[in-house]
Each structure stands twice: as structure tokens, then as C-alpha cells.
Amino acid sequence: xxxxxxxxxxxxxxxxxxxxxxxxxxxxxxxxxxxxxxxxxxxxxxxxxxxxxxxxxxxxxxxxxxxxxxxxxxxxxxxxxxxxxxxxxxxxxxxxxxxxxxxxxxxxxxxxxxxxxxxxxxxxxxxxxxxxxxxxxxxxxxxxxxxxxxxxxxxxxxxxxxxxxxxxxxxxxxxxxxxxxxxxxxxxxxxxxxxxxxxxxxxxxxxxxxxxxxxxxxxxxxxxxxxxxxxxxxxxxxxxxxxxxxxxxxxxxxxxxxxxxxxxxxxxxxxxxxxxxxxxxxxxxxxxxxxxxxxxxxxxxxxxxxxxxxxxxxxxxxxxxxxxxxxxxxxxxxxxxxxx
Amino acid sequence: xxxxxxxxxxxxxxxxxxxxxxxxxxxxxxxxxxxxxxxxxxxxxxxxxxxxxxxxxxxxxxxxxxxxxxxxxxxxxxxxxxxxxxxxxxxxxxxxxxxxxxxxxxxxxxxxxxxxxxxxxxxxxxxxxxxxxxxxxxxxxxxxxxxxxxxxxxxxxxxxxxxxxxxxxxxxxxxxxxxxxxxxxxxxxxxxxxxxxxxxxxxxxxxxxxxxxxxxxxxxxxxxxxxxxxxxxxxxxxxxxxxxxxxxxxxxxxxxxxxxxxxxxxxxxxxxxxxxxxxxxxxxxxxxxxxxxxxxxxxxxxxxxxxxxxxxxxxxxxxxxxxxxxxxxxxxxxxxxxxx
DNA sequence: AGCTAAATGAGGTGCGCACCTCAGATAACT
DNA sequence: AGTTATCTGAGGTGCGCACCTCATTTAGCT
Numbered sequence: 068x069x070x071x072x073x074x075x076x077x078x079x080x081x082x083x084x085x086x087x088x089x090x091x092x093x094x095x096x097x098x099x100x101x102x103x104x105x106x107x108x109x110x111x112x113x114x115x116x117x118x119x120x121x122x123x124x125x126x127x128x129x130x131x132x133x134x135x136x137x138x139x140x141x142x143x144x145x146x147x148x149x150x151x152x153x154x155x156x157x158x159x160x161x162x163x164x165x166x167x168x169x170x171x172x173x174x175x176x177x178x179x180x181x182x183x184x185x186x187x188x189x190x191x192x193x194x195x196x197x198x199x200x201x202x203x204x205x206x207x208x209x210x211x212x213x214x215x216x217x218x219x220x221x222x223x224x225x226x227x228x229x230x231x232x233x234x235x236x237x238x239x240x241x242x243x244x245x246x247x248x249x250x251x252x253x254x255x256x257x258x259x260x261x262x263x264x265x266x267x268x269x270x271x272x273x274x275x276x277x278x279x280x281x282x283x284x285x286x287x288x289x290x291x292x293x294x295x296x297x298x299x300x301x302x303x304x305x306x307x308x309x310x311x312x313x314x315x316x317x318x319x320x321x322x323x324x325x326x327x328x329x330x331x332x333x334x335x336x337x338x339x340x341x342x343x344x345x346x347x348x349x350x351x352x353x354x355x356x357x358x359x360x361x362x363x364x365x366x367x368x369x370x371x372x373x374x375x376x377x378x379x380x381x382x383x384x385x386x387x388x389x390x391x392x393x394x395x396x397x398x399x400x401x402x403x404x405x406x407x
Numbered sequence: 408x409x410x411x412x413x414x415x416x417x418x419x420x421x422x423x424x425x426x427x428x429x430x431x432x433x434x435x436x437x438x439x440x441x442x443x444x445x446x447x448x449x450x451x452x453x454x455x456x457x458x459x460x461x462x463x464x465x466x467x468x469x470x471x472x473x474x475x476x477x478x479x480x481x482x483x484x485x486x487x488x489x490x491x492x493x494x495x496x497x498x499x500x501x502x503x504x505x506x507x508x509x510x511x512x513x514x515x516x517x518x519x520x521x522x523x524x525x526x527x528x529x530x531x532x533x534x535x536x537x538x539x540x541x542x543x544x545x546x547x548x549x550x551x552x553x554x555x556x557x558x559x560x561x562x563x564x565x566x567x568x569x570x571x572x573x574x575x576x577x578x579x580x581x582x583x584x585x586x587x588x589x590x591x592x593x594x595x596x597x598x599x600x601x602x603x604x605x606x607x608x609x610x611x612x613x614x615x616x617x618x619x620x621x622x623x624x625x626x627x628x629x630x631x632x633x634x635x636x637x638x639x640x641x642x643x644x645x646x647x648x649x650x651x652x653x654x655x656x657x658x659x660x661x662x663x664x665x666x667x668x669x670x671x672x673x674x675x676x677x678x679x680x681x682x683x684x685x686x687x688x689x690x691x692x693x694x695x696x697x698x699x700x701x702x703x704x705x706x707x708x709x710x711x712x713x714x715x716x717x718x719x720x721x722x723x724x725x726x727x728x729x730x731x732x733x734x735x736x737x738x739x740x741x742x743x744x745x746x747x
Numbered sequence: 748a749g750c751t752a753a754a755t756g757a758g759g760t761g762c763g764c765a766c767c768t769c770a771g772a773t774a775a776c777t
Numbered sequence: 778a779g780t781t782a783t784c785t786g787a788g789g790t791g792c793g794c795a796c797c798t799c800a801t802t803t804a805g806c807t
Contacts, residue, residue: 069497071792071793071794072793072794073793081755081756082755082756082757083756083757083758084755084756084757084758085754085755085756087794087795087796088754088755090794090795091795091796093796095753095754095755096754096755097753097754097755097804100754100755114497114498115498115793115794116462116498116500116792116793116794117498117499118458118461118462118467118498118499118500118792118793118794119462119762119792119793119794119795120793120794120795121458121762121794122456122458122459122462122762122763122764122792122793122794122795123761123762123793123794123795123796124762124794124795124796125761125762125795125796127458148733151731151733152731155731157409157454158454158455158456158457158458158728159457159458160456160458237745237746238746240745240746241743241745241746243745244743244744244745245743248588248589248703249588251591251592252591275745279745363588369738371731371733371734375734388498391491391492391495391711393488393491393711394711394715398709398738398740398746399745399746400738400740400741400746401740401741401742401743401746402741403581403584403585403741404584405577405580405581405583405584405615405619405739406577406578406580406581406738406739406740406741411762411763411764412763412764413763421785421786422785422786422787423764423786423787423788424785424786424787424788425784425785425786427764427765427766428784428785430764430765431765431766433766435783435784435785436784436785437774437783437784437785440784440785455763455764456762456763456764458762458763458764459762459763459764459765459792460763460764460765461764461792462762462763462764462765462792462793462794463763463764463765463766463791463792464764464765464766464792465765465766465791465792
């Protein structure tokens, strides 16, 4: 039989109340006593029964995903996966909700986060650009006892709080390698398109992409990144311009998160056919484009995995447990027509 | 507040005992009464609290992975992931163990499975070739109330019991597409190597591979599948022979599950360098070969995902629940050096 | 020593359910 | 009608833990 808190109390030579105090981090226990209990935990290999603990807590777990208000298909995928998880996990006493924060107005976003109370939220997964206001809001939430984790868009390199998403530099490198190998040994240039080069993910992808192409494929030249700012008209214009200015474009790398508009405009401008094209994130648009033959590959991160991983990590933090690193590493998936 | 069994009993106008009988499929309830309760479940949206249920069951869940006795690196990966899951899930009252079955002797394997009793096992995930004996053993286990699910190696097309693993035909097609695109427009032939063409997975991969190459790449010719039977010496011989007979080999597809020996022998025979090579499953060997530049791509299925997915499905079967289809689909991953 | 504040113990309650027993009610027979 | 088999109800117990109260002990102070 696995040891229970009762066994633990015996082993440590303290009462159940003290064990409870130590286990749940309540105040009013001497350092010495804490150590006694922790030693006993080690010694008898005690592991709290999470099933019983969750039941006794009355309140299950409630997690919130703070997502940007602006977004397109990939964001919708994430939201769908959250809803799916929520309904599937009611029986496990875990709730997952979405709140939207304004990514244009960091102050408003931060205020929004400040409204969350530890009373009704156990943890927050946040997808937001890295601004001082957001960083501050996160810090204060943690002080209030709410667990946090950045999602998809990294918040500085504070390794200690973790991060759920792919290594964007490696993702860019992957795109670069595929681009070069698919093009073969022809000579020419490659177009790179993204929403904004301000975002850290864009920067990192570009670094990875260039790293491969410049170092290993002298036959290819990567043109300066074109920014769409998510604006359809602008996207159309810069695509037209690029194609007029550079007659030797062999490939296009849609580096941004949302490829729907660039794909549409590219299709209209006739710049896609007969070129090697790679985009990010599987969505209805990119999936269709793969099937059409308009896209040669999609670099993807599984939104379902993102969501579940974020929740597992948040929960582990709540319960002061470690997570399975192997399970939480988000894969950089390469999708082609055949393995969709 | 979520409805409890008490609310359900009220709503259905029956006692708690009857609700319990219906919910847990015990005998001695009239059809009519069962329907009354089920209707009430629908009506009030009752969902059993699995946390409480698991706790009350006393015994958590115990799942067994029946794996072949023979195997190499990929099998070890799976075993490691099972052990990892087991230790991480003790707190959730879920156990996962491994038993080995002899894949050469189906009778012995079947006998081994027959020893499992519903008393101490809730479900079995099985990785075994498709033989009448195994199929029979599975059937009898289900009759005894043990849930079953095939793993990696499919057991005929009995859709109803599910399957945890990749679509091997699509995996072969993925390999075919990458092979062709990496080779470019040179003319020549492609070598295909596997353990045995008897196994269903080998067959399907080959079908997928040929499907792509034959239909879309007239510049390439796929040679007949070479069988290694897992024998190192034989592997070396057939590789030497092939390379002597065919001077125009541009690519090699290591189609089998375990690539370690073929890679070693191929390296020794000097047949790998300057050819496009693709293998299956990420293992220490294939990982190293990717880093060496000996392999151009690896088609992979995540063993951790396989294990956890099998367990989630088995558990859902035990609890008579549905699973999240999106979560349980095993991805055909494409690994190159950059997204390892 | 005398006081206060801090630390610990003893014990109880309930979470939602599975599982059990036994008595009473109802239906299905001869 | 009486007998039997089948169904249903009432009630209790315990899973392992969180959370609570109140009494008692111990340490820290002047």
C-alpha cells in the first residue's frame, strides 16, 4: 500500500495537522519541523495522492488563457482546442477559459490581467508580446499566487518560468533547409514575408532561416524581410513590388503566424505557382494550399499540444510537482501533402 | 454546482442504489429503469466525477503493454516512456507495466496473454504481428472484461477497437515524396530495405512509397524490397550485392522499424554517403546519423505519445467515455537535422 | 519567573463516489 | 392463492486528503 499522510505523520513523529501544514505550505511551522517532515517524505517515499487531494479541495482547477484580441486562423485553432479540452475535462475537475487582451494597448492588457484573482484562477497561460507592462502584470500575478506561463510568444529568457511553444530559431532553420533542398541547385533569391519584424518570434525565425541558407547554400540569396502589418492591401502591394523588382525569386517563405492573407494575395498576384513556398502553422488556409500544391511544406506546432501542455505545466506548478520534460517539448512539425 | 449522483437519483425518481447499478453496469435492473436513469442523465447533463470515482474505487488503474521480446532501439524508447509514465502517474493512481511476448511463437504469446486476469489488469496495449492465435487471445481478454488496443502494429481493420500508431501508407508516401524532392531531377533508382515484407506495416509503407514515386517521378525507379530478417550479416551482404548490381542508386529508404544495423552496415559498405537516405523512427542511431549527415530525414512517431495515447484510450474505454480524437491521432513526424 | 506569541496536537467534517448488506416491494410463475 | 425469483430502496462505510477549530505545549521575550 502506498503511504498516506497518516503514515507520513507517524514516520515524521508529528501530527496530521502539522503534515498538512507542511504539505500545503501553510504558515506557522518551524523550519526544523518542516525539515523533519520533508526528510520523512524522502525516507518513506511519500507521494501525495492527487486524486484524493483534488476531490478534497472542493474546487477543481481553473486555468485561463490570455490571448490577443487580434488574430486569425491559428488563434481560432487554439481557442477551439481550449474549448475542447474544457468540455472533455469537466469530469476531471479542470476548467479552461479564454480571456482576450488587447495587444495594441499594453496598459489595458495589463489592467485586464490584474483583475484576475487567485480566488477563481489557479493559473494563466499568456500569449502576448513582450512589454514592460505585461511583464509587470505577470510578476504581480505570481505574487498573488497565480501560476503563469508564456504561450507561443516567449517572454524574455526567464528559463525558470518555462515556455510553451517551439524553438523559433530552429523552426526558421528547418524552413531554410527545406527551402534550399526543395529548390535544388538553381541560382536565385528567396522572399521572406511576415507580419512585423518587431516580434521576437519573427526575429528568431529569420535568424535560423538565414543561418542555414547563408552558410550552406551560396546559390541562394535571402531578400530583406517584407512586413505586412497584417494589412491585406499592403500585403498585395509589397508582393507585387517584390516580384517586379526581383526577377529571380525561386522561393517564398511566409514566416508569420497567420498565412491566410499572404496566401490569398500571393495567389492573386500569381507569385506562388512554380516557386517553392513554405508557411507556418496548419490552418484551413495552409492545409488547402498544401493540397492545391501552392505550398510545398508547412512548419507547424500542434495547437492541441500547446493547450494541453500549458495546462499540465500550470497544474504541476500548482501542485508543486515536476513535469515530464519529454512530453512538454513542443515539436517543430514538418507537414507536406502526404502527412497532413 | 455540477449534478451529483444524488441529484441524478432525484431527477430519475429512483434510489442511489439503482443509480449506482445503472452507472456501473451491474445486473438486476429492468430495462425500463435503466432507460429512466439514462434519460435523466441526458436531461440534467449529469457527468460522473471521475476524480471521486477513482478515489472510491480503491484500486486505481493498471495497464499492461505487451511488447515483443525481440526488438532494438525503438522498442527501448517505448519501454523507457512507459517507465517514465508509470512513475509520473503514481500520484494519479495509474500504473503501467510491460510484459514481453514471444513474437516467434504465437502460441506461447497467446498463452501469456491468457494469464492476465481482469482482477489485476484493466487494459492491455499490444504490439504483435497479426496471427489467429493473437487475435483469439485478444477476443478472450475482452470477454473477460479487459480492454485492449493494438499498438504500432495494426491488428486487421477492426475499426471498432481503435489503433494507436501512424498510418503507415501515408508514412511511406511521406518518405517517397521527400526522397524524390531531395533527389531532384536526376535519373536513377532507389533502394528499399526492411526487416521483412511479411509485416503489414512494411507492406503499407511500400505501397505508399511506390504510389508517390511511380505516379509522379518517372525519373526514379524503385527496386524490389530487400529483406534483412534483422540479421546483420545478411544485411551487409544484400547491401553489397545491391550496390554492385545497380550502379545508379540515388537514394536508400530504410523502411523497417529498427535502422541501427542497416545504418551500420551501410556505413561500412560505403553506400550511404552522397545518396539521399531516409529512415524510420528517431533513436540514438538515427539521431546520430542525421547529425552526421548520413541520413537526410527520419520519419518518426513519438513513442511518448504512443504510450500516453494508448493509456488514455484504454482508460476512456474502462470508464466508458469517448476520447479526444484530435489528441489521439499519432502524427507522422518529419525530422531533419534542424528540428531534431 | 512571568508573560506573550508562536508552534503543535487532537479531532472533526465533507468532497463524490463505489461497494456492500439487508429488507421490502413487485413481478412471474404454478 | 401461494411460492419463488427478480427488482428496488434505505442506509452505511471508507477512499485520502483539505480545511477548520480549539486546546495545549513550547519558545522567545522582559
